[in-house]
Amino acid sequence: MAEAGLTIFDGSHLSVVDVSLPPPPIDTTITGAEVLHLAETRASLSLLGFVLPETLKSSAIRRIGVSDTAGFLSQKLDHTDACTYLRNYISAIADEFNDDPIAVTILNGGSLNMFLEDEDDFAMLAENLFTDLDVEDTGKISKGEIQSALAHMGIESGVPSVSEYPQLNDILKKHEAAGKEELGQAQFAQLLQHVLQELADSLAKKPVVVVLRSIKLANGSKLRKLLAKERLLDDAVKKITEEKFECSGDQSRATQIKSYLKKHEDDFGLPPSQLPEMTALFDEIFTEVESENDAAESGRDSSAVFLKKILEKIAEKLEANPILYDIQLSQLEEA
Template sequence: MSNTGLTIFDGDVLRSIDLSPPELQHGVTGAQLLEISESKVSESLSGLSLPPNLKDAAISRVSDGDDVSFRRTEFNQQQASEKLGVFISAVADALRDAPIVVSVLDGSMLKMFLEDEDDFAMLAENLFTDLDEEDNGKICKSEIRNALVHMGVEMGVPSLSEFPILDDIIKKHDADGDEELGQAQFAQLLQPVLQGIADVLHEKPITIVQNVEIFTGSRLRKILADEKTLKCLIEKTILEVTNWKDSQGWPDLIKTLIIKNGKEFGLPPLSSDNEPVALLYKTIFAQLNNRDKQTADASTKDGFMDALKDILRKFEDLLETTPVYSATNL
């Protein structure tokens, strides 16, 4: 699934991969089979190379933990197909539990800016204003590099490390000098540079893993399904407070506990800068405030735990239908 320029790889696309290895006159070694498996997975994930943790988990499952022997073993066509299925299933299962969020940069976003004169003019003006720190109406031509950094992946521009040809595009348009430019001149220089980037990306898109985590409620769902783990977590959580018997203040207390301990329950961290996450908490907490007091007796320990579990289930339901993103520290 995808949203706002991001693509979420959650394993679903892998479950329809053709499990037939290439036609072989002879057998295929485990080492060769791993290369075939990785190639098929990467192709289905828009060219994304498997992160080391996913790759290692898949190899461990398909080799039954004996990587060395597996690589040396020769498999016939049927065996290779079965092993290929095991490898792909392992990756799909891992992505289901921890989806990867990526941006596929193919130049389309840049072309949208370039094709709309008003949008491009506003973009160029905003970039120029940000870069004109001395507010004198002039910036150095070489600031075009910083303009591209300001745009970033969110606006369809890859970093130099991900897209080395970016340096060649800048030099091609003589955008590396010390000459000073006004706003109109800056826009005239920016346009062909962005067009060059868009053209290259159109021919060869690149996939970039985003520094965000997707919350679908899957972890919370597992916790809620495991009564023992859930009970331990909730008891650990309410040890932090002594006033859960307060029949008037328990809704606010539950809010505080969930916000403070949300990570352990698989919830995204609450942040005012993340509007979807803030709306998620606001929606659920509004239901907490409107809860029927006759069915919300939290004056006993069991009643308080039931109230907390009920709110967690509401988080699970909403996250399942409306996943949210949160920046990670990776």
């Protein structure tokens, strides 16, 4: 079985979470800490065991109106209030994922088994790894280099890091404790095979969810937040009108706004403008908006209306067709 591949965790994964509490004994209370722990556990189970980041939990707690977290943790709640907080907290966690989806891959040993089942592929892998690790070209490497070999393989090959999968450390210790301290290429290949097979078996029993931190999904959520706050929108209009552009002073308002959005794409939660998808999206939206009657109006108020219309259309397009992109690859293309 191959790896589960790229998965996007968003609020939809929490739509089936149980938000009920069993009927309590008479006069029984439950603490805020117990409610939060129960909600986080149920949410995590719906996300294949993914551990919720502390920043996400803190934001979700604020969403449900809890300003004093320490006080809430010790607060005693009756059954009705506990049910309400449980339901609202899980909903808040879902909203956090909707606003900032997380790209993950689920390592279940499938890719490793594919390597191990193909003798030619595995032999080439082991040879390449040995060559990379034998930096002094002695024909021997330390047994401890097996961990470096796994790091070279990485997530792309289905190998988690020790920090992501602590069980890997136990597997390494067991195999490093036996046999010779230095390995030739054949011995290294044999050890690597044993380690990878045990790791594959372990992952099959207990898969691990690994966050792909360089992968982002733009779905318009940041734009929707900006559009909901008039002050933020007004600030954006002010900055656009004050921006010093490289183009001539008679450039159109649409050109100014497009230049500004490209220059400050991160502030608006937009994918890199050099992506083909964004080039097409900008061309489509600005052509559409410029053709409307109020595009010819002038003045600060009309600029705000014009900008709002553009941002609304971008948010709508991204919500309907989110853009997945690799931050590192985009940065390389830009450089």
